[in-house]
Amino acid sequence: xxxxxxxxxxxxxxxxxxxxxxxxxxxxxxxxxxxxxxxxxxxxxxxxxxxxxxxxxxxxxxxxxxxxxxxxxxxxxxxxxxxxxxxxxxxxxxxxxxxxxxxxxxxxxxxxxxxxxxxxxxxxxxxxxxxxxxxxxxxxxxxxxxxxxxxxxxxxxxxxxxxxxxxxxxxxxxxxxxxxxxxxxxxxxxxxxxxxxxxxxxxxxxxxxxxxxxxxxxxxxxxxx
Numbered sequence: 732x733x734x735x736x737x738x739x740x741x742x743x744x745x746x747x748x749x750x751x752x753x754x755x756x757x758x759x760x761x762x763x764x765x766x767x768x769x770x771x772x773x774x775x776x777x778x779x780x781x782x783x784x785x786x787x788x789x790x791x792x793x794x795x796x797x798x799x800x801x802x803x804x805x806x807x808x809x810x811x812x813x814x815x816x817x818x819x820x821x822x823x824x825x826x827x828x829x830x831x832x833x834x835x836x837x838x839x840x841x842x843x844x845x846x847x848x849x850x851x852x853x854x855x856x857x858x859x860x861x862x863x864x865x866x867x868x869x870x871x872x873x874x875x876x877x878x879x880x881x882x883x884x885x886x887x888x889x890x891x892x893x894x895x896x897x898x899x900x901x902x903x904x905x906x907x908x909x910x911x912x913x914x915x916x917x918x919x920x921x922x923x924x925x926x927x928x929x930x931x932x933x934x935x936x937x938x939x940x941x942x943x944x945x946x947x948x949x950x951x952x953x954x955x956x
Contacts, residue, residue: 773850837862
């Protein structure tokens with residue numbers, strides 16, 4: 732996996748611990764790009780440390796029970812799986828914020844928390860090393876089904892898309908980009924993140940889209956041709 736100026740090929744290329752940035756509803760996938768507007772002092776400190784070190788942070792959601800209860804304490808329980816991101820773009824705004832872009836490296840499973848006096852949290856992690864290789868079988872993706880679901884969603888919401896760019900995109904780019912951009916909730920985003928392979932992620936995205944269309948617009952409007 733080439734990310735910015737760095738290459739990550741094996742577990743040895745990754746740190747044993749990462750600082751984590753918990754955001755409900757945010758999804759970063761390997762190879763994806765996630766823009767962030769950072770303003771909380773503890774996360775400004777986290778970015779300062781990352782920029783002075785390996786530029787890696789862990790994007791993760793609060794545990795779904797915390798989100799559903801709308802309880803976000805200072806140290807909430809976290810989802811079991813997140814994604815390591817490398818800072819590939821960094822801008823200071825002049826008003827105390829950082830605008831950064833994270834490039835997805837690989838997913839990780841959360842292990843134990845690191846005891847620290849720092850204002851942000853860090854955890855030992857178990858990386859999904861398979862994410863570092865380009866071994867996904869893109870031919871297994873139901874591309875026509877995915878595009879049908881995407882088209883139906885756009886039509887139902889009266890939205891437009893750059894179809895030339897969509898048609899040119901590879902299956903892995905299409906699946907992961909649509910997953911990250913999708914306006915679904917935390918549970919759905921976590922399901923997309925934890926999908927074991929590209930084919931399953933595409934099937935999950937199609938299923939979620941069909942459920943949302945059926946719920947919001949009625950089954951009569953959600954027949955995917």
